[in-house]
Amino acid sequence: MPQASKTSNVGVAQQVAVAAWFTALCSLPLLRFGSALDAHWTTAWPALIALVVVGVSSRMLVVSARFLWISTAYLVITAVQFFLGKECYNEDILLLMSFLLLLSLQPTATLRNQRVTQTVVPVLWCIYSLLLIALLIQNAITQGYSHESTYAIKPLFAHRNIAIESYTLWSVAAFALLGSKRLRWLLLVVTTAVVLVYQVRTALIGVALFIVIEFVRNFSQFRWFKWLIAVGCVMLVAMQLTFSFLRTPNQKHRFDALPDLVKNLDLSYNLTRAESSSERLIMWQWTTDHANSLGNGTGSWKFLAEGYINAALGKCELMVRHPHSDLLKMTFETGVIFTVIFLLWWIVGLKPSLRHVVVFLPMYVFAFPTERGETLSALMVLIICTSNPKPTQQAIGFKTALALTAILLITSLAWSRSQHCLGKAMRNPLVLKQTSPVDRKMLDAFPFDIVLNRLPTYQAIVLADAGETTAAIELLEGVLKKHPNDQGALRLMQRLGGELPTNAVVCDSLTKHP
Secondary structure, three states: OOHHHHHHHHHHHHHHHHHHHHHHHHOHHHOOOOOOOOHHHHHHHHHHHHHHHHHHHOOOEEEEOHHHHHHHHHHHHHHHHHHOOOOOOHHHHHHHHHHHHHHOEEEOHHHHOOHHHHHHHHHHHHHHHHHHHHHHHHHHHHHOOOOOHHHOOOOOOOOHHHHHHHHHHHHHHHHHHOOOHHHHHHHHHHHHHHHHHHOOHHHHHHHHHHHHHHHHHOHHHOOOHHHHHHHHHHHHHHHHHHHHHHOOOOOHHHHHHOOHHHHOOOHHHHHHHOHHHHHHHHHHHHHHHOOOOOOOOOOOHHHHOOOHHHHHHOOOOOOOOOOOOHHHHHHHHHHHHHHHHHHHHHHHHOHHHHHHHHHHHHHHHHOOHHHOHHHHHHHHHHHHHHOOOOOHHHEOOHHHHHHHHHHHHHHHHHHHHHHHHHHHHHHOHHHHHHOOHHHHHHHHHOOEOOOOOEHHHHHHHHHHHOOOHHHHHHHHHHHHHHOOOOHHHHHHHHHHOOOOOOHHHHHHHHOOOO
């Protein structure tokens, strides 16, 4: 075969591989296989890290040397916390290290300068848009348009917020690659419309910030921008005054009758009075009050806050596992010092992408995208599409980078397996008797599931069902000694003591540990 023909075949194969790689990343929000309580979450993480392994091994991605610096800083903080008697949890350490690695990935010329990259990302964005619009139209026809109906996006997507946040990041990545300014602004119009009708506030704030930045950057081309800003401000103030008048006791019926899409424009209500916002303010207040310079331990928030938050919210049936702010969660768990180091590291490392990554900022401040492999895969695509390609010699050595990602892949597979075992156990605790030795080791390494159910509680249920009440109570006492507000253990202990574990009884128990 002639040399030119071989080179051509290699080029075609390389383009097909790049297209397949991006398509796989775009497909992550669809994953929800298995028996875990949050299967799309547990499935997406191993899939994402597997794609990173493929990217590193094919020389499409390199791991920046700055990963060594931030991981070293984190390990030092963790060692200090261990010395001070703080607890760290394996699954949370795994997620944080994976997040830091993803932010350290950089594209090589093989990926960033490929013509297929310039084409595939906008095409996938178009497909993403059409799917979301089609689902919205279908739901509006079958059940009418409402806030609740926007959640009905299965079976195509795992969850509305994950899908829309991922879509927003893909949109900005496609915006960065498009050459035509008209197509760019058309893309932003479509993205804004989709995000607005799906009512995902974090994504809407991010899109708004990005649009303002782009208008300012192109100010000379938009001389009417100052008039647009002035008119927009007047309309916004007028709307807020109108909403304030309608929310009075005498006019509340008028406000309640407004469509959800219109009520979402009431900033005061949505930021302070809306149920989800007021609950978040309570969680944020508790989190900031208990944060410190050295942190409380990675993964500790969901255990230390449990009970206190529930009693404050008056919702003792909930399992609160995060403060709805990844920034505050990191501050609480790893400390103010590490959080400042992390933010500085992120700003310096992502300098070429900062004006695009701003769309991710509201998600990071007001939600919990770092737990979601689907959203972080979209962030990785955004960084790839807005970073300058790096030569391999500027990054961590190939073998070291491949070993790092392979270790994370194996660990995430073990974690995912433990989540599926715990999901089965919640539905039927007796299956714990049938777990294999391999599954038992995974459960020992990662004994907590996504909604704060713990392996010892399941074991106590099995003992109680077998009539070994004393052994079950001893196991539960050990759990409650370590975590006094463990709701699962509290409910089972009350049941074994002859009480009916209603939410009122549980709330009363939680308030005994203020």
